[in-house]
Amino acid sequence: MNNCFAWFRWRPSPATLIGGVLVILGFVLMNWNEWFTALIGAGTFGPGILRELGWLKDQDEFKRRAAHRAGYHAFIVTGLAAFLIYAYTRAGGTLKRAEELSLVYLALLWFTWMFSSLFSYWGPHKAAFRTLFAFGCAWGIFNIIGNLRDPLAMAMQLLVTTAPFFALAYASRRWPRAAGGLLVALSAFFLAAYFGMSRFSQLLFLVKIATVVLFVGPLLSSGVALLQRSEE
Numbered sequence: 001m002n003n004c005f006a007w008f009r010w011r012p013s014p015a016t017l018i019g020g021v022l023v024i025l026g027f028v029l030m031n032w033n034e035w036f037t038a039l040i041g042a043g044t045f046g047p048g049i050l051r052e053l054g055w056l057k058d059q060d061e062f063k064r065r066a067a068h069r070a071g072y073h074a075f076i077v078t079g080l081a082a083f084l085i086y087a088y089t090r091a092g093g094t095l096k097r098a099e100e101l102s103l104v105y106l107a108l109l110w111f112t113w114m115f116s117s118l119f120s121y122w123g124p125h126k127a128a129f130r131t132l133f134a135f136g137c138a139w140g141i142f143n144i145i146g147n148l149r150d151p152l153a154m155a156m157q158l159l160v161t162t163a164p165f166f167a168l169a170y171a172s173r174r175w176p177r178a179a180g181g182l183l184v185a186l187s188a189f190f191l192a193a194y195f196g197m198s199r200f201s202q203l204l205f206l207v208k209i210a211t212v213v214l215f216v217g218p219l220l221s222s223g224v225a226l227l228q229r230s231e232e
Contacts, residue, residue, distance in 0.1 A: 124225035136165025183223025
């Protein structure tokens with residue numbers, strides 16, 4: 001039993017806990033007043049700013065290097081996305097509700113940094129398992145709440161968008177390289193279907209990108225991590 005729960009042990013620093021509380025409060029209160037969205041930014045970037053200023057010293061050298069490496073990865077991914085979107089608009093493409101573009105960049109920054117930090121700190125195999133399990137739980141709760149009045153739709157959503165996370169999390173423990181290849185292949189399939197099928201053509205371009213970050217992001221990042229040769 002202890003070995004089972006050892007996969008989920010995590011001892012965040014007080015600053016990380018406070019930042020997490022601020023992020024949750026921001027998400028909860030933003031529907032009441034949009035200015036509370038600033039709490040999300042304070043919780044996400046506040047501890048890092050304090051560490052860079054030297055006012056907060058709660059990380060050892062390994063954690064600092066992992067955080068800096070994750071920041072560089074976030075810079076690369078978000079910068080590339082920014083140039084691709086810029087090229088799209090320069091070529092004649094239009095963005096409806098362009099005011100939401102900042103949300104896309106924030107999502108890319110946040111999730112890229114988070115995934116890179118977790119993979120550096122926990123190792124690719126542990127991080128992939130925990131990431132898939134956590135996002136499976138999150139998507140499961142989201143699907144249940146969103147389909148309380150339609151049990152059939154709930155079952156279909158759980159089967160299509162939730163069950164794969166748990167199945168692949170289990171497979172990542174038993175067959176990491178095979179699971180990694182399957183995750184990358186599934187990510188490519190979902191991307192091709194999402195952007196190529198006519199049934200999704202009516203969705204806003206920015207909504208598509210945000211959905212890809214939230215759904216395909218964990219699959220693709222976990223797959224790439226599992227394809228690495230060793231836990232280190």
